[in-house]
Amino acid sequence: MRQLLDRLSHLFPILDAHEQRDDLxxxxxxxxxxxxxxxxxREHEGCNHLVLLTAVDxxxxxxxxxxxxxxxxxxxxxxxxxCFIDRGHATMESIHDxxxxxxxxxxxxxEMFGIDFPGSPRLNEPFILEGWVEIPxxxxxxxxxxxxxxxxxHRPGRITxxxxxxxxxxxxxxxx
Amino acid sequence: MKQELEKRxxxxxxxxxxxxxxxxxxxxxxxxxxxxxAYGKIIEDLFNWxxxxxxxxxxxxxxxxxxxxxxxxxxxxxAYRYGVQWRPTPRQSNLFIISGYLSVKTLKxxxxxxxxxxxxxxxxxxxxxxINGGMYWxxxxxxxxxxxxxxxxxxxxxxxxxxxxxxxxxxxxxxxxRAGKGEGANKYAQNFDWYKANQKKVIxxxxxxxxxx
Numbered sequence: 001m002r003q004l005l006d007r008l009s010h011l012f013p014i015l016d017a018h019e020q021r022d023d024l025x026x027x028x029x030x031x032x033x034x035x036x037x038x039x040x041x042r043e044h045e046g047c048n049h050l051v052l053l054t055a056v057d058x059x060x061x062x063x064x065x066x067x068x069x070x071x072x073x074x075x076x077x078x079x080x081x082x083c084f085i086d087r088g089h090a091t092m093e094s095i096h097d098x099x100x101x102x103x104x105x106x107x108x109x110x111e112m113f114g115i116d117f118p119g120s121p122r123l124n125e126p127f128i129l130e131g132w133v134e135i136p137x138x139x140x141x142x143x144x145x146x147x148x149x150x151x152x153x154h155r156p157g158r159i160t161x162x163x164x165x166x167x168x169x170x171x172x173x174x175x176x
Numbered sequence: 177m178k179q180e181l182e183k184r185x186x187x188x189x190x191x192x193x194x195x196x197x198x199x200x201x202x203x204x205x206x207x208x209x210x211x212x213x214a215y216g217k218i219i220e221d222l223f224n225w226x227x228x229x230x231x232x233x234x235x236x237x238x239x240x241x242x243x244x245x246x247x248x249x250x251x252x253x254x255a256y257r258y259g260v261q262w263r264p265t266p267r268q269s270n271l272f273i274i275s276g277y278l279s280v281k282t283l284k285x286x287x288x289x290x291x292x293x294x295x296x297x298x299x300x301x302x303x304x305x306x307i308n309g310g311m312y313w314x315x316x317x318x319x320x321x322x323x324x325x326x327x328x329x330x331x332x333x334x335x336x337x338x339x340x341x342x343x344x345x346x347x348x349x350x351x352x353x354r355a356g357k358g359e360g361a362n363k364y365a366q367n368f369d370w371y372k373a374n375q376k377k378v379i380x381x382x383x384x385x386x387x388x389x
Contacts, residue, residue, distance in 0.1 A: 144315065
């Protein structure tokens with residue numbers, strides 16, 4: 001795994017490399033190099049299985065983190081490729097031509113995070129949600145509780161019994 | 177609007193072209209109407225007894241609670257001995273069990289299925305999610321109160337209720353029906369506008385007729 005990371009660092013401008021386990025590493029590159037690196041890993045390093053493509057919303061930094069996880073079956077190792085894209089202008093190159101299954105992940109990311117992948121097939125069709133009118137629900141500035149209170153009627157009479165608070169009141173009544 | 181619901185020209189097998197407007201042609205436009213008891217009390221009691229002994233459930237699992245209905249179909253719990261059985265289509269069933277959380281997307285299918293069921297029909301809400309949202313009380317995509325959208329005859333509380341609780345629920349529902357209180361379909365017809373307004377408040381892409389008969 002270390003040798004692989006060394007080889008890659010000679011070929012690509014790698015911003016950060018992190019060896020999590022003997023069989024799992026994460027590499028951070030700039031968005032422009034993702035496609036080339038994915039292609040290199042697939043064609044020359046045997047990582048030909050796309051396990052998943054997912055996103056994390058770093059609201060405070062104004063960034064989305066995309067993670068492409070690749071699996072190398074003969075050597076039983078995984079390589080995660082990370083890149084950060086701008087949250088305000090969330091657009092990323094599509095990889096549906098390299099792995100057709102990626103189109104489904106990209107459709108999901110478009111619906112749940114609002115990340116655009118120009119050229120990806122059926123990108124704007126509803127994936128899970130139907131008739132969604134708010135901002136994408138996985139974005140962290142979407143307040144799911146406020147939305148649910150606004151949209152769905154509340155049945156009165158619901159009370160919370162927090163076990164920790166209950167025991168505190170029972171055992172240490174003067175502190176609670 | 178989905179493509180298959182749009183007005184279009186169709187060429188029949190005999191070569192004749194004709195116009196199809198699915199939302200008008202495939203559905204009945206009449207509103208549901210209230211069916212008042214037609215006979216005297218003694219006859220209606222007999223009818224209600226017969227209705228209570230024929231609970232045919234629509235086999236539509238909307239959420240995780242559907243898993244609790246499977247043991248009921250097997251010899252261990254054997255709901256069939258109470259005159260309860262599962263049917264594959266709405267037209268053949270008269271009891272709709274909303275099994276657990278109901279997402280807005282599923283609610284649309286549930287409304288369509290419920291309206292296709294024949295009168296008299298009953299709705300049972302299964303699990304806490306149908307009562308007050310349960311563990312999905314702050315979810316953006318699941319409804320919190322089932323009785324806003326459908327006339328519910330009975331709730332079975334729990335997360336999840338065991339098959340025994342469902343059997344107890346069936347017996348309780350039978351008592352309600354025999355007492356002439358299983359009037360959900362009439363309630364739905366009476367408050368049709370209110371139910372439709374609630375349904376349309378959460379289903380934003382309403383692409384079906386108001387009454388899916």
